[in-house]
Amino acid sequence: xxxxxxxxxxxxxxxxxKTASTFLAEAAIHAGMYSQGFPDYGxxxxxxxxxxxxxxxxxxxxxxxxxxxxxxxxxxxxxxLDNVDVCEGxxxxxxxxxxSHKDAATIRSKIKxxxxxxxxxxxxxxxxxxxxxxxxNTPMLGALAKISETVxxxxxxxxxxxxxxxxxxxxxxxxxxxxxxxxxxEVRAA
Amino acid sequence: xxxxxxxxxxPIGAIVPHGGTAFDYETGxxxxxxxVHDRDKCIDCLDCWFCCPDNAILAEExxxxxxxxxxxxxxxxxxxxxxxxxxxxTMKPESDFRE
Amino acid sequence: xxxRLSTKRLALTGNEAVAEAFKxxxxxxxxxxxxxxxxxxxxxxxxxxxxxxxxxxxxxxESEHSAMSAAVGAAAGGVRAITxxxxxxxxxxxxxxxxxxxxxxxxxxxLVNRSLGGPLNIHCDHGDAMGARDxxxxxxxxxxxxxxxxxTLQAFRIAEHREVMLPTMITLDGFIISHTTEVLExxxxxxxxxxxxxxxxxxxxxxxxxxxxxGSLALPDYYFEHKRQLVEGMYNAPRVIEQVAKxxxxxxxxxxxFLENYRMEDAEAAIVVMGSAAGTTKEVVDSxxxxxxxxxxxxxxxxxxxxxxxxxxxxxxxxxxxxxxRCISYGAQGGPVFGEVRSAMYGKTIPVHSYIYGLxxxxxxxxxxESAYNDLFEGKSDPRMxxxxxxx
Amino acid sequence: MTSVKELSKRxxxxxxxxxxxxxxxPAITMRQVTLAADTNLVAGLSTGCMEVVSxxxxxxxxxxxxxxxxxxxxxxxxxxxxxxxxxxxxxxxLSANYKFIAFGGDGGTYDIGLQSLSGxxxxxxxxxxxxxxxxxxxxxxxxxxxxxxxxxxxxxxxAGVKIPGKQxxxxxxxxxxxxxxxAYVAQASIGYYRDLNKKVEKALAAPGPSFINVLSCxxxxxxxxxxxxxxxxxxxxxxxxxPLYEVEDGVYKLSMKPREKLxxxxxxxxxxxxxxxxxxxxxxxxxxxxxxxxxKWERLLWKCGEGKEKTKEAGK
Numbered sequence: 001x002x003x004x005x006x007x008x009x010x011x012x013x014x015x016x017x018k019t020a021s022t023f024l025a026e027a028a029i030h031a032g033m034y035s036q037g038f039p040d041y042g043x044x045x046x047x048x049x050x051x052x053x054x055x056x057x058x059x060x061x062x063x064x065x066x067x068x069x070x071x072x073x074x075x076x077x078x079x080x081l082d083n084v085d086v087c088e089g090x091x092x093x094x095x096x097x098x099x100s101h102k103d104a105a106t107i108r109s110k111i112k113x114x115x116x117x118x119x120x121x122x123x124x125x126x127x128x129x130x131x132x133x134x135x136x137n138t139p140m141l142g143a144l145a146k147i148s149e150t151v152x153x154x155x156x157x158x159x160x161x162x163x164x165x166x167x168x169x170x171x172x173x174x175x176x177x178x179x180x181x182x183x184x185x186e187v188r189a190a
Numbered sequence: 191x192x193x194x195x196x197x198x199x200x201p202i203g204a205i206v207p208h209g210g211t212a213f214d215y216e217t218g219x220x221x222x223x224x225x226v227h228d229r230d231k232c233i234d235c236l237d238c239w240f241c242c243p244d245n246a247i248l249a250e251e252x253x254x255x256x257x258x259x260x261x262x263x264x265x266x267x268x269x270x271x272x273x274x275x276x277x278x279x280t281m282k283p284e285s286d287f288r289e
Numbered sequence: 290x291x292x293r294l295s296t297k298r299l300a301l302t303g304n305e306a307v308a309e310a311f312k313x314x315x316x317x318x319x320x321x322x323x324x325x326x327x328x329x330x331x332x333x334x335x336x337x338x339x340x341x342x343x344x345x346x347x348x349x350x351e352s353e354h355s356a357m358s359a360a361v362g363a364a365a366g367g368v369r370a371i372t373x374x375x376x377x378x379x380x381x382x383x384x385x386x387x388x389x390x391x392x393x394x395x396x397x398x399x400l401v402n403r404s405l406g407g408p409l410n411i412h413c414d415h416g417d418a419m420g421a422r423d424x425x426x427x428x429x430x431x432x433x434x435x436x437x438x439x440x441t442l443q444a445f446r447i448a449e450h451r452e453v454m455l456p457t458m459i460t461l462d463g464f465i466i467s468h469t470t471e472v473l474e475x476x477x478x479x480x481x482x483x484x485x486x487x488x489x490x491x492x493x494x495x496x497x498x499x500x501x502x503x504g505s506l507a508l509p510d511y512y513f514e515h516k517r518q519l520v521e522g523m524y525n526a527p528r529v530i531e532q533v534a535k536x537x538x539x540x541x542x543x544x545x546x547f548l549e550n551y552r553m554e555d556a557e558a559a560i561v562v563m564g565s566a567a568g569t570t571k572e573v574v575d576s577x578x579x580x581x582x583x584x585x586x587x588x589x590x591x592x593x594x595x596x597x598x599x600x601x602x603x604x605x606x607x608x609x610x611x612x613x614x615r616c617i618s619y620g621a622q623g624g625p626v627f628g629e630v631r632s633a634m635y636g637k638t639i640p641v642h643s644y645i646y647g648l649x650x651x652x653x654x655x656x657x658x659e660s661a662y663n664d665l666f667e668g669k670s671d672p673r674m675x676x677x678x679x680x681x
Numbered sequence: 682m683t684s685v686k687e688l689s690k691r692x693x694x695x696x697x698x699x700x701x702x703x704x705x706x707p708a709i710t711m712r713q714v715t716l717a718a719d720t721n722l723v724a725g726l727s728t729g730c731m732e733v734v735s736x737x738x739x740x741x742x743x744x745x746x747x748x749x750x751x752x753x754x755x756x757x758x759x760x761x762x763x764x765x766x767x768x769x770x771x772x773x774x775l776s777a778n779y780k781f782i783a784f785g786g787d788g789g790t791y792d793i794g795l796q797s798l799s800g801x802x803x804x805x806x807x808x809x810x811x812x813x814x815x816x817x818x819x820x821x822x823x824x825x826x827x828x829x830x831x832x833x834x835x836x837x838x839x840a841g842v843k844i845p846g847k848q849x850x851x852x853x854x855x856x857x858x859x860x861x862x863x864a865y866v867a868q869a870s871i872g873y874y875r876d877l878n879k880k881v882e883k884a885l886a887a888p889g890p891s892f893i894n895v896l897s898c899x900x901x902x903x904x905x906x907x908x909x910x911x912x913x914x915x916x917x918x919x920x921x922x923x924p925l926y927e928v929e930d931g932v933y934k935l936s937m938k939p940r941e942k943l944x945x946x947x948x949x950x951x952x953x954x955x956x957x958x959x960x961x962x963x964x965x966x967x968x969x970x971x972x973x974x975x976x977k978w979e980r981l982l983w984k985c986g987e988g989k990e991k992t993k994e995a996g997k
Binding site for chain 3 (some may be wrong): 022025026028030034035036037038039041043060061062063064065066068
């Protein structure tokens with residue numbers, strides 16, 4: 001029986017949800033798994049609420065549709081919680097990961113979901129400290145590696161390092177890797 | 191080219207595989223006037239050769255040689271471009287030349 | 290099991306996968322113009338050109354009409370020519386699609402399927418390709434990124450075969466495949482190159498020993514004969530498509546044909562579908578089978594030439610069939626694929642039903658597919674088109 | 682410039698047996714232009730008179746390689762052939778040298794093919810685009826094009842009681858092509874064929890795309906005697922409606938200044954399509970047309986550095 005994990009990403013255009021959904025898929029594929037990463041495409045530009053999707057499995061993936069009933073929901077911007085039902089279709093056995101510096105009670109009050117596994121990490125804060133820019137997508141991948149059985153931290157770091165080394169300066173690569181590691185350590189159950 | 195060929199016997203894509211096959215097509219029958227050349231007046235400027243729409247004036251070694259009646263449509267441009275002082279070409283009704 | 294050569298396992302989108310195949314083929318001329326969702330395909334290919342990874346002449350034309358026109362010019366010049374487009378881009382090429390086929394130029398085009406509007410919509414349906422179904426092109430559909438890559442490599446062999454000589458479009462569903470990162474196994478460059486082979490044109494404008502006239506005017510005395518020749522190219526294509534697929538199987542172990550029969554042996558009812566929806570349908574078939582429901586599926590890979598006989602044979606033992614079209618033929622009895630399938634089933638008493646789904650990128654969920662199977666197994670009969678995922 | 686005597690020793694590329702009208706000036710244009718090429722040539726034609734008369738299957742009047750694709754895309758089509766040529770040369774698969782000429786009528790060039798032409802020129806394909814301008818859609822039955830002159834009667838601008846012929850002046854395509862910053866742009870007329878020959882040789886030698894606009898009368902559309910095809914192509918120049926000039930690297934040069942600038946009427950009269958302009962009630966149109974031609978001519982003189990003081994005003 002295939003073990004399929006379906007992840008849905010929520011963000012605002014420009015925060016890198018498309019990239020994160022794809023990065024995760026790439027890392028999973030490079031680690032020998034089967035995966036899909038795809039965004040919801042539309043004319044929305046920077047700032048509009050957008051979604052991305054990742055499927056990871058130990059078997060080839062044949063489904064080609066959006067993820068309505070995810071196993072994991074990842075939210076890159078906590079201001080979305082006020083106007084998007086990010087947990088729609090998520091069963092109570094699922095997992096939610098939110099980028100926020102707010103406390104657990106505040107976050108809990110903003111989502112309708114009653115499940116247990118809610119995690120918070122201040123990914124924007126980490127990114128700002130480590131990279132000088134509050135781009136939360138790579139640290140969120142680190143946090144996700146910790147709280148879900150998607151991709152191992154080592155595999156993720158290796159993949160990001162290879163990919164980024166081709167495009168960016170060493171300083172940027174290092175900053176991203178540190179962010180991922182810190183988010184991995186700092187993510188907490190709420 | 192007289193007999194029309196079936197689909198198996200023609201090159202694909204309506205390609206004409208050789209250049210200038212139109213030369214075999216007679217346009218001389220379109221003519222109702224015929225150019226007549228006066229060798230004595232001709233100065234071999236070859237403007238008539240250059241301006242014939244149908245390449246129906248023959249030149250050889252830079253000199254006027256004759257008309258290609260298989261292709262001449264009898265437009266009379268040759269007679270018009272022949273310099274007025276030369277007047278080596280005149281147009282005559284084609285019927286004058288037929289039985 | 291066929292022998293498997295060294296392959297590389299990558300994570301690429303459908304657009305990147307086709308660009309990768311194009312890179313390995315290293316065509317001589319690529320005529321490109323941006324349109325969503327094809328654009329990234331040519332971005333990637335332009336990178337290969339500018340980084341010197343291919344030695345293709347890239348012509349960044351000013352419209353799709355000129356893209357196809359330049360591709361015709363290049364192919365007539367005796368070289369391998371490619372292009373890619375979507376939706377309105379294909380519609381703008383429409384006039385020249387017929388001319389490319391009529392001139393028997395083996396141009397290969399990637400069509401990233403998108404709706405034609407109006408209203409304006411950039412998402413997937415098959416209305417663009419279906420509009421060009423009678424243009425004389427071979428149409429090959431892809432279920433996923435892997436197939437988009439595999440079909441692209443095979444397309445050159447099919448198009449350029451002396452007994453076919455027809456332009457070929459490989460299609461992939463816009464966004465659903467074009468923008469989804471998936472696992473992709475590619476051949477190594479040398480294997481891909483030698484599979485596709487060196488291009489030797491049948492005719493060229495650039496042969497100083499034999500000047501030719503191409504694109505001549507055929508009057509009623511010859512036009513009909515030229516069109517009949519084109520039909521012959523289509524008749525010859527199935528044999529070539531199968532031969533190429535066989536060779537490709539020997540290289541990769543991946544099997545291609547006209548149809549993919551999924552759990553059809555003892556099936557009682559089946560869905561016929563093309564493109565990315567096939568994967569979702571397979572999942573539904575499996576879950577129905579787990580519940581003891583004898584469901585099957587046929588994925589149609591090649592729409593032109595249409596495999597009437599094979600399809601009729603594959604469906605002949607069923608109680609009922611549903612055809613899922615990602616396109617409407619307005620005023621017809623059903624979608625375009627439905628029309629072909631029912632025509633293939635002429636003389637058989639098996640009911641064939643038409644379902645329209647996924648227009649303008651409307652998601653096709655497993656629930657929707659299951660509802661179509663439920664109709665079949667419950668024997669619901671409705672002579673009209675039905676719709677999956679449409680709000681009443 | 683190659684002399685006519687020398688040219689007469691060459692083999693015609695556009696050969697006899699084509700089915701153009703008796704006395705067709707565009708056919709003379711095709712012949713003369715291709716004779717000037719004197720090399721391996723790929724010629725392309727947009728759909729139109731010259732295409733349909735020269736390539737009726739299984740005949741072809743082309744001794745060079747020839748391609749026709751559609752009405753609006755000869756420039757894009759030749760772009761593709763030229764790209765194929767470049768890649769074959771680069772890969773060492775072709776040793777022969779080629780020149781490329783795209784031909785279009787004014788319909789296929791000024792109107793439906795303008796986008797394709799502009800694109801191909803901007804991309805810098807090494808080709809000559811030559812427009813044989815006969816001032817209308819003659820192939821389809823003499824309809825107006827944007828090159829049809831003011832006042833002319835055509836099938837779509839008939840000389841009606843209320844609207845006497847075409848109400849707009851010609852589009853100045855040559856100027857549009859100058860704005861493309863091409864290696865060579867010229868205006869020519871088949872009435873001045875030695876000038877045309879010189880220009881084609883220049884254009885084909887230019888380091889980049891070139892464009893020549895050739896006034897080539899259609900005697901059917903202009904409603905004149907076929908034998909006068911060249912005469913009226915020449916009168917267009919002599920009346921300064923169609924001045925001969927060239928633009929190399931943005932510099933204008935007048936090819937010929939008529940010794941005596943003839944009144945426009947000299948060109949108009951005798952052309953059936955302008956008969957109605959000579960009716961008393963249309964006298965204003967004649968005047969307006971002449972003024973327009975004068976103004977354009979003065980402006981051109983100024984651009985060519987031949988303007989008088991007062992014409993500098995006109996140039997502004």
